Amino acid sequence: MREVAILGAEMTKFGIYDxxxxxxxxxxGLGAIExxxxxxxxxxxxxxxxxxxDFEEGQLHMASFAHSAIGLKKSAPALRFESACATATVAIRxxxxxxxxxxxxxxxxxxSERANAMGTPLATRTFAMASHALYExxxxxTFPGVFGMATHMYSEKYNIPLDELKRxxxxxxxxxxxxxxxxxxxxxxxxxxxxKVLSGMMVADPLQLxxxxxxxxxxxxxxxxxxxxxxDLIKKPVYIAGMGQAAxxxxxYQKDITRVKSREISIKKAYKEAGITPxxxxxxxxxxxxxxxxxxxxxxxxxxxxxxxxxxATKGETRFGGKVVVNPSGxxxxxxxxxxxxxxxxxxxxxxxLREESGPRQVEGAKIGLVDTLGGDFGxxxxxxxxx
Amino acid sequence: MTVELTFREYQDGxxxxxxxxxxxGECGAVTVPPQAVCSECGSRKxxxxxxxxxxxxxxxxxxxxxxxxxxxxxxxxxxxxYSGAWVMGNIIDMDADSADMDLMGKEVIIDSRQVKGxxxxxxxxxxxxxxxV
Numbered sequence: 001m002r003e004v005a006i007l008g009a010e011m012t013k014f015g016i017y018d019x020x021x022x023x024x025x026x027x028x029g030l031g032a033i034e035x036x037x038x039x040x041x042x043x044x045x046x047x048x049x050x051x052x053x054d055f056e057e058g059q060l061h062m063a064s065f066a067h068s069a070i071g072l073k074k075s076a077p078a079l080r081f082e083s084a085c086a087t088a089t090v091a092i093r094x095x096x097x098x099x100x101x102x103x104x105x106x107x108x109x110x111x112s113e114r115a116n117a118m119g120t121p122l123a124t125r126t127f128a129m130a131s132h133a134l135y136e137x138x139x140x141x142t143f144p145g146v147f148g149m150a151t152h153m154y155s156e157k158y159n160i161p162l163d164e165l166k167r168x169x170x171x172x173x174x175x176x177x178x179x180x181x182x183x184x185x186x187x188x189x190x191x192x193x194x195x196k197v198l199s200g201m202m203v204a205d206p207l208q209l210x211x212x213x214x215x216x217x218x219x220x221x222x223x224x225x226x227x228x229x230x231x232d233l234i235k236k237p238v239y240i241a242g243m244g245q246a247a248x249x250x251x252x253y254q255k256d257i258t259r260v261k262s263r264e265i266s267i268k269k270a271y272k273e274a275g276i277t278p279x280x281x282x283x284x285x286x287x288x289x290x291x292x293x294x295x296x297x298x299x300x301x302x303x304x305x306x307x308x309x310x311x312x313a314t315k316g317e318t319r320f321g322g323k324v325v326v327n328p329s330g331x332x333x334x335x336x337x338x339x340x341x342x343x344x345x346x347x348x349x350x351x352x353x354l355r356e357e358s359g360p361r362q363v364e365g366a367k368i369g370l371v372d373t374l375g376g377d378f379g380x381x382x383x384x385x386x387x388x
Numbered sequence: 389m390t391v392e393l394t395f396r397e398y399q400d401g402x403x404x405x406x407x408x409x410x411x412x413g414e415c416g417a418v419t420v421p422p423q424a425v426c427s428e429c430g431s432r433k434x435x436x437x438x439x440x441x442x443x444x445x446x447x448x449x450x451x452x453x454x455x456x457x458x459x460x461x462x463x464x465x466x467x468x469x470y471s472g473a474w475v476m477g478n479i480i481d482m483d484a485d486s487a488d489m490d491l492m493g494k495e496v497i498i499d500s501r502q503v504k505g506x507x508x509x510x511x512x513x514x515x516x517x518x519x520x521v
Contacts, residue, residue, distance in 0.1 A: 121456035124453065124456065125455035125456040129508070133509065134395060135476060137509070138503045138513055139503075140458040140462055142454065142455055144449075145449045145451050148450075149448060149449045149464070149465075152448060152449065152489065153446065153447040153466075155489070156447070156489070162489055202450075203452055203453045204452060205448075205449050249427075251466065252473075252474045253427040257466075
């Protein structure tokens with residue numbers, strides 16, 4: 001496999017838009033192309049993530065229209081990816097694999113989503129379609145419900161009283177909002193307090209409103225090329241050191257859902273490919289769709305033993321100045337979570353961090369960064385390790 | 389290769405009051421609900437058999453913000469049957485607002501009820517329900 005690099009990376013501000021998915025992707029995609037010092041006709045393929053365009057805008061086959069809207073050449077194929085919340089990371093990984101294999105030299109990957117176009121009841125319904133449609137969805141399961149069940153199981157398994165666990169979970173939300181204040185592209189750019197998290201509306205026991213990330217609209221995209229092409233085009237390519245992806249099926253076969261098996265397999269492969277250990281990671285964008293999800297990820301990476309990661313945010317170990325800065329962008333919680341775009345925004349943040357372009361939220365001296373994106377009810381995890 | 393126990397046959401079992409599973413000829417695990425291979429070891433040597441309709445609550449949640457077409461609050465739980473297989477269902481014989489951590493480890497009886505499908509679904513189906521013993 002050839003060495004593969006990230007060139008230009010761009011995201012729109014995340015929030016609520018009346019711009020269309022294709023318009024949002026046009027801004028991110030052309031932004032990434034401009035930052036790569038190329039014209040759209042140099043792109044050899046488009047790897048486009050979108051989960052729910054059919055419900056949001058009545059649009060299937062959106063990749064082809066996104067392709068045309070930014071002036072890609074007709075000989076560049078357009079592919080649509082859907083892996084629930086891990087969509088864009090999976091698109092980027094597959095793009096990088098094909099560049100690594102020498103099929104393409106330079107491609108565009110990313111995604112777009114407009115969940116707010118659906119309104120909360122339909123958005124909740126369509127998100128639940130990423131659970132098993134015959135055996136989970138008919139029960140009325142929602143994503144907060146899945147992570148609520150996982151929270152109760154964690155509390156019981158490790159004998160941590162639920163009230164105590166919830167305070168530590170609230171600290172995760174407080175930390176990510178604290179980080180997000182420094183991100184002008186964040187959807188919810190405001191500080192919150194533990195008390196505010198714990199007084200919020202109950203969404204799915206024991207998760208309250210501020211334990212949950214928002215429904216966001218937005219887009220992000222990155223240009224990917226082989227290392228030689230990248231060095232010829234831009235000053236600071238960021239290299240893909242290792243990647244992993246794994247699948248783990250429905251909840252009732254996973255059984256102990258405090259252990260995300262898909263992540264444990266994916267991250268092991270990524271570490272091995274990169275030739276690193278968990279302590280080599282300087283900065284990390286991980287999948288904090290719910291506060292408990294950040295705790296699971298920290299443990300899954302091997303940053304903490306299983307059952308010991310719950311108070312990392314409380315102890316300040318994942319903040320700026322902590323052991324490893326987790327979600328400097330604000331994470332899904334504050335930056336927002338347009339599911340088809342999220343992974344590309346995570347890659348954008350890590351690429352900027354490694355180029356020292358993150359301004360007030362720069363993690364000083366960051367050399368190795370980790371991207372972690374989870375799709376569905378733990379069914380997919382995709383990891384990408386980047387280095388300077 | 390044909391699928392040993394189809395979704396439709398599993399559904400017919402529930403309608404007749406039976407919880408059907410697949411017993412693995414290789415590792416002995418029981419797969420519920422059904423699929424083409426053993427959920428534990430991937431073997432295709434599977435035999436249909438009834439599963440005892442009892443188990444222990446391993447976790448739960450109360451859905452308070454529901455998807456379109458659902459009326460909250462309601463309880464969802466994951467239950468480990470005595471066969472070792474886990475199933476998901478709704479706890480229906482208690483007030484959702486009184487659900488708390490005391491539910492963990494409680495024994496339940498497994499049954500089913502018909503749920504109306506919406507426009508995006510497979511259609512009307514039988515889904516699992518739990519009643520506290």
